[in-house]
Amino acid sequence: MAISDLLFPIFLFTPKLMVLLNNGPWIISGVVGQMSCKLPHFLTDVSSFVSIQSLILIAVDRFGAVMFPLRSPLIGSKLCCLFILGTWIVAMAIQSPFLFALKLVDNKERVRCALRWEETFGNSSSFENYALAVIILMFCLPLVLITLLYLSILLKLKTQAIPGEGSDNAREQREKRERNVLKMSIAILTVFTICWLPHNIHWFMSLFPPEKIVLTSCSFRHFGSIAFLLGSANCAINPGVCFIFSENYRRGLKNLFCCATISQA
Numbered sequence: 001m002a003i004s005d006l007l008f009p010i011f012l013f014t015p016k017l018m019v020l021l022n023n024g025p026w027i028i029s030g031v032v033g034q035m036s037c038k039l040p041h042f043l044t045d046v047s048s049f050v051s052i053q054s055l056i057l058i059a060v061d062r063f064g065a066v067m068f069p070l071r072s073p074l075i076g077s078k079l080c081c082l083f084i085l086g087t088w089i090v091a092m093a094i095q096s097p098f099l100f101a102l103k104l105v106d107n108k109e110r111v112r113c114a115l116r117w118e119e120t121f122g123n124s125s126s127f128e129n130y131a132l133a134v135i136i137l138m139f140c141l142p143l144v145l146i147t148l149l150y151l152s153i154l155l156k157l158k159t160q161a162i163p164g165e166g167s168d169n170a171r172e173q174r175e176k177r178e179r180n181v182l183k184m185s186i187a188i189l190t191v192f193t194i195c196w197l198p199h200n201i202h203w204f205m206s207l208f209p210p211e212k213i214v215l216t217s218c219s220f221r222h223f224g225s226i227a228f229l230l231g232s233a234n235c236a237i238n239p240g241v242c243f244i245f246s247e248n249y250r251r252g253l254k255n256l257f258c259c260a261t262i263s264q265a
Contacts, residue, residue: 037113038102049091059149128207150185184245195234198227
């Protein structure tokens with residue numbers, strides 16, 4: 001997830017820079033222009049999809065540690081690499097149609113990077129159905145699954161009995177652990193929902209516009225800009241959540257800075 005969060009702003013920068021330059025036309029043509037049209041859009045969404053799948057794997061790993069504390073981890077060190085590779089493969093497979101549908105289009109002496117879905121896949125293929133499936137797979141299902149996993153963890157912590165529970169020290173440690181898990185769970189679900197819910201609502205309304213909504217209105221465009229900003233901010237907020245709630249993350253970051261300071265000295 002850390003790699004995908006770092007790559008997301010890098011891949012996002014290229015298409016946005018192209019749009020800002022020279023009032024929007026694509027200034028690069030040929031093979032390089034085709035690659036700069038297809039790859040940044042493709043890799044940006046792939047990075048976000050990897051981050052979402054990583055949140056599911058983290059929830060599954062914590063679920064196994066709490067529900068089955070005496071068993072080996074559900075995601076061991078050997079399986080971890082396979083799952084990480086699997087998240088990238090699944091994300092690339094879901095986003096692969098854009099590699100074919102995104103094309104450079106010459107329109108009134110201006111070359112633009114545009115989506116040509118029906119031209120690429122035929123009239124029988126619907127971009128609306130594809131986008132709706134992506135919303136369900138990459139937002140709705142992950143949100144439900146993560147919520148259920150963390151609710152199960154909290155219920156388990158509330159109901160399980162531990163040795164020496166009658167002592168003040170054991171009870172205090174248990175309450176502290178429950179508070180930390182509760183805070184982490186609320187933070188993960190809140191960040192995920194706030195960042196991605198407006199973006200998916202905007203996508204859904206764009207695909208299936210209600211009768212009273214004008215897609216070209218300023219208010220809807222402003223809503224789309226805010227939704228896009230929140231979705232893009234998720235890659236920057238995730239490390240902050242880890243830093244606040246994970247002692248191992250803080251320790252590793254501190255060691256990283258110490259090593260960098262020593263090497264410079």
